[in-house]
Amino acid sequence: MTAAEFVARLRAAQFDFFTGVPCSLIKGVIAELEAQRDYYPETREDAALGLAAGAYLGGKQPVVIMQNSGFGVSVNALSSLHLLYRLPCLLLITWRGFPGEADAPEHIIMGRACVSLMDDVGLAHRQPDADSIEADLHWASAVIREQGAPAALLLRKGVVK
């Protein structure tokens, strides 16, 4: 799926507030949102989550983009804000350091740990591939709307172009 197609599907699912901290694996999506003048570049991933929480309280349906390195920064915000207060948002988390694939050394440990960390804090997540991304986005929308909980899509390289 192209970045433009993916952003169109996010909008069709009624997401309307976009922020985050970039990763090269999702630069196309950020470029598309910036071209639409609808993206707030944040300073840290947990601050982006705070921004999204405020936007949700104000009536928006937020999306937060980050690399899995930033998920480490985000654990306290997710556990003591979004999950505690039931403030949903869609998390698009890129998966650097995917086990078995060569990557830069700083990504290896979090690449191995991020899935179990998400399980441990109770963050709903899926790991889409190119064929399942649409269905997984529908799943995430349902979690957000029906459970009032945040949901994460853990995106490997190439799943969104």
Next chain:
Amino acid sequence: MRLVEALGVVLPHLRDELVIHANGFITRESYALVDRRLNFYMLGSMGLASSIGLGLALAQPRRRVLVFDGDGNLLMNLGSLAMTAALQPVNFLHLCFDNGVYASTGNQRTISTQVRLEALAAAAGYVAAARVTTPEDLERTFCDWLPLSGPRFLLVRIEPDGEERPLPRVAHAPDVMAAQFRAACAREP
């Protein structure tokens, strides 16, 4: 001036403003004084009061959003000063109750006595930033600024309370409070 006095100066002037409260004694003292339905009380996520307030201000441009921040909270998330200055939300008024300590954990000192947080806000690009130390100056500046365009930053220098000050904890279930606050935001001001 202590926190309870400073809040006692500010709260009678509030009408339909949305107020994000930093976790700890700011939440608990304000909740004990007046439990407004347009208050959001942070329990955890220390540091994020200003980010939550900014997101709310962006989502609710027709409403005035206040953040009741603390020095420890803000020092944990100085990037939010830059973010707020970059986005220039006109409906954003940022109060920082600066007692120079992490009060909830036993009054360990912060570095706010060595770093002027209002100068950081001004340097970042808030349209106005000031420091007040007396109830009279607080009331005058707060009332002057409340109707004006922001983002504005007011540092309220206060004395730390003793460690034994008894204050209730917020009784609302967090998810219920959040849902009610969101519903209140959705109604016309």
